[in-house]
Amino acid sequence: MRILVVADLHYSLPQYDWLLDVAGDFDVVVIAGDHIDLSSLVDWRAQSLVIRKYVERLKLKTRLITCSGNHDLDSRNPLGEKVAQWIRDLSRDDVSSDGASLMVEDTLITVCPWWDGPLVRADVARLLDEAAQKRNGRWIWVHHAPPDRSPTSWTGSRYFGDAELKQWIETHQPDIVFSGHVHQSPFIASGSWVDRLGSTWVFNAGHQFGAPPAHIVLDTDEAMALWFSAAGNQFVHLDRPLARPVEKLAALPGWLT
Numbered sequence: 001m002r003i004l005v006v007a008d009l010h011y012s013l014p015q016y017d018w019l020l021d022v023a024g025d026f027d028v029v030v031i032a033g034d035h036i037d038l039s040s041l042v043d044w045r046a047q048s049l050v051i052r053k054y055v056e057r058l059k060l061k062t063r064l065i066t067c068s069g070n071h072d073l074d075s076r077n078p079l080g081e082k083v084a085q086w087i088r089d090l091s092r093d094d095v096s097s098d099g100a101s102l103m104v105e106d107t108l109i110t111v112c113p114w115w116d117g118p119l120v121r122a123d124v125a126r127l128l129d130e131a132a133q134k135r136n137g138r139w140i141w142v143h144h145a146p147p148d149r150s151p152t153s154w155t156g157s158r159y160f161g162d163a164e165l166k167q168w169i170e171t172h173q174p175d176i177v178f179s180g181h182v183h184q185s186p187f188i189a190s191g192s193w194v195d196r197l198g199s200t201w202v203f204n205a206g207h208q209f210g211a212p213p214a215h216i217v218l219d220t221d222e223a224m225a226l227w228f229s230a231a232g233n234q235f236v237h238l239d240r241p242l243a244r245p246v247e248k249l250a251a252l253p254g255w256l257t
Contacts, residue, residue, distance in 0.1 A: 001105050005216040007032035007144065007180025008207040010071065011040055011047045016054045018211040024061040026217075028104055032180045033069025033114065033144030035087075044074065048086045055095055063104060065096045068114045069144040069181060081117035088113070099123070101131040107220065108135055110174075112143040121164060132172050138220065139174040146179040151192035152204040153182050169200050176201045176218070183207035186214065186229065193227045193234070196242040201225070217256065226256070 004026040009015045023029050036047040058064045068084030075085040090097040098113035110131040115121040131139070145162040146152040147169055153161025160182050169177065177200060186193035186206035193216070195202040205214045205227060214229040223238040226249060233249035236242060 001027045001107065001220045003028045003030060003218045003220075005030045005032065005178050005203065005205060005218065006213050007178075007205060008034045008069070008183055009213060010034055010037035010207070011042065011051070012209070012211075012213070013050070014211040015213040016051070018213065020054065020057055020061070022212075023058050023064075026062055028063045028065060028109075029058060030142055030178050031064070031066040032142050032178045033067050034071040034180060035066070035069070036071050038071050048072075048074065052086075052090075055090060056093065059093065059095055063096070065100075065109060065111060065142060066090065067111050067142045067144055068098050070114055073114065073116065077119055079117060079119045081115075081120055083116070083120065084114060099127060101127065101134065107138040107140055109140045109142065112141060114144050115164075124164075125168065128168055128172055138176075139172075140176045140178065141174050142178050144179060145181045146185070146202060146204045147177070147195075147197060150195045150197065150202060151190060152179065152185050152195045152202050154185050154188070154191040155182060156184060156188045156191065166197070169197050169202075173199050175199070177203070178216075179204045180207070186227065187231050192246065193229075194225065194236055194242065194246060201236075201238060201242075203227075205229070219256075222253075224253075226253075 035051045068087040072084040073082035088098045101110040147166035148161035148163040153159045185191035205216045208214045218225040226235040234246045235249045
């Protein structure tokens with residue numbers, strides 16, 4: 001299975017256009033949160049309508065999986081916590097989104113919402129506990145924020161990750177976590193697009209302007225993950241220990257072309 005992973009597209013329509021062009025080459029496309037940009041002059045409601053149109057086209061080309069990020073929040077739950085209702089509503093259109101836990105081939109994929117308070121945090125914990133009971137092989141999480149104290153959450157001056165996620169990883173030891181949120185981590189000293197916590201691989205492609213976006217291609221058959229960006233391309237073997245520095249990709253492997 002080949003999985004394409006992006007995050008933090010932030011209403012960059014050239015990046016969504018690129019995603020549409022290549023989506024059909026992959027079994028699964030993951031957008032790990034922050035579809036829209038709250039700092040944009042374009043009203044967030046208009047942004048979400050446009051992104052829904054892209055989602056409708058993407059799901060015709062591949063299996064699309066997406067979680068909410070902090071820029072996607074549009075509503076409040078009964079306790080006043082912010083939630084991304086429009087992301088949750090994508091499930092009505094056969095898009096696996098916040099709260100979903102599904103089998104894709106031999107892989108269980110669990111999609112976590114952005115949590116803004118104790119109610120949604122408890123929902124995420126419950127989602128992971130329940131999914132753990134279904135685990136029978138590879139388990140992937142999609143969670144917008146990377147874990148705290150990881151190179152994938154390093155901003156250059158401090159860690160900006162999720163401490164709760166780090167604890168959940170320690171408890172459940174999923175095989176893979178796809179994240180985003182901390183844009184600069186892969187591009188700065190002491191940061192990275194990849195980390196390993198125990199037996200869990202953690203990925204954050206980072207954010208760059210223009211098309212294509214920084215992205216990760218993960219192939220479960222080849223047991224490899226490859227990172228592509230304007231700063232260069234790197235790869236790791238998922239069946240080997242993580243080595244630092246991460247190896248650079250000199251040429252595209254034959255199975256990718």
